[in-house]
Amino acid sequence: MNFTDLQVFRAVVEAGGIVKAAQKLHRVPSNVSTRIRQLESSVGIPLFHRDRQRLYLSPGGELLLGYAERLISLSDEARHVVSGAAPQGVLKLGALESTAASRLSGILADFHRRYPDVRLELTTGTNDALVSAVAERRLDAAFIAEPPSARGLAHLPVFRENLVVISSEDHPPVASARDAEGQSLIAFPDGCAYRRVLQRWLKRESLAASRVLELSSYHAIVACVAAGAGIALMPEAVLDAMPQARVRRNRIPRAQGKLVTPLIWREGEISPPVQALRTLMASVVKGSARNGARRLEKAGK
Structure with a gap:
């Protein structure tokens, strides 16, 4: 498998065809076609499905593309490291x-x-x-x-990061998970690590049985908490960056909060x-x- 063939292969994929790839690489189309045939011969499978003037990656081509990109990236990395050039x-x-x-x-x-x-x-x-x-x-x-x-x-x-439970200023202090019983929870959607911390603090496998308002913005979460819509868990550093936030900060145990x-x-x-x-x-x-x-x-x- 020739490294140059891999570079040509990636160029054809990015350009969507032989002619456009040849223009990008400053080669004649016949040379690019020859390189692709050589690569297909070396791996033993067709890399493209051909439909008139358009090329579509075959399943084998999809797999090879990932490896080609990694090898080309590693080559670029090695060249920059050895040359001592500034990152670009x-x-x-x-x-x-x-x-x-x-x-x-x-x-x-x-x-x-x-x-x-x-x-x-x-x-x-x-x-x-x-x-x-x-x-x-x-x-x-x-x-x-x-x-x-x-x-x-x-x-x-x-x-x-120091995580705190926030509530509206007129909300009674939230000193333990028991104080959060029956409260609406405001959190990011599933996949958020802080949501999982909240679940652990509440000793719940999930929040599926809870009243949850899912938002994807901390500004929106803080605004809803300040308005009394529920309680939320967030990094204290975020609150420090919002001096106008009118919420109460409630500490949770170090095991979950740090x-x-x-x-x-x-x-x-x-x-x-x-x-x-x-x-x-x-x-x-x-x-x-x-x-x-x-x-x-x-x-x-």
């Missing part, structure tokens, strides 16, 4: 909405200043959706809520932009640890 290209990054709103503005601005040749695309979603997107190569890396259980993913712990959230990426496939982000986050973590040690030292004096 696209970094497809995912994050929880809470993390994006309360943690990432300064970090992403710093990353952009350091690596101006990297175009950063940020996608928000639930914990489980982000994990799947990284595993399936739709995202390069993601900030999620808990260490991943999926195999093949590496992670770096980055943010310490989380260290990670940055994840595919193990063994760290691209130069992801490596740059990981290095930046490692320095942020070290800086936070030093600041915490200084505060403890001052408190002890």
Whole structure:
């Protein structure tokens, strides 16, 4: 299997045909056709279904495309690392909405200043959706809520989150799960790690039997809680970023309320932009640890 054949194969897939791929690659169409036939011969199966002037991937072609993209990506990564060139290209990054709103503005601005040749695309979603997107190569890396259980993913712990139950200001204090009995719950849809924390705190297998208002925006959740629609669980850092929020913060036990959230990426496939982000986050973590040690030292004096 020739590496150049794989590059040509991917170009044909992206272009949707031989002629357009030839134009993109600055080759003659006959050369591109020959490369595709050579690749099909080497793997022993047809890679395309041919319908007039259009090519459609066969099931075998679909499988090979994933491997081709990985090999080409690794080749690009090796070339950049060996050459010492600054990271460039696209970094497809995912994050929880809470993390994006309360943690990432300064970090992403710093990353952009350091690596101006990297175009950063940020996608928000639930914990489980982000994990799947990284595993399936739709995202390069993601900030999620808990260490991943999926195999093949590496992670770096980055943010310490303190989760609190919020209620309206005139609501009686919520000191235990018993105080939440009969209350409407406001939460992100299934797939949210904080929703699972809420379930564990309430000692429930699911929220199916509860009155649940599902929302996908923390601003909407806070507004509904403030209006007395129910109670919700969220990171305190999000509330700190909403000084206008008129809600009561109720503490929950440390076992459920304290989380260290990670940055994840595919193990063994760290691209130069992801490596740059990981290095930046490692320095942020070290800086936070030093600041915490200084505060403890001052408190002890």
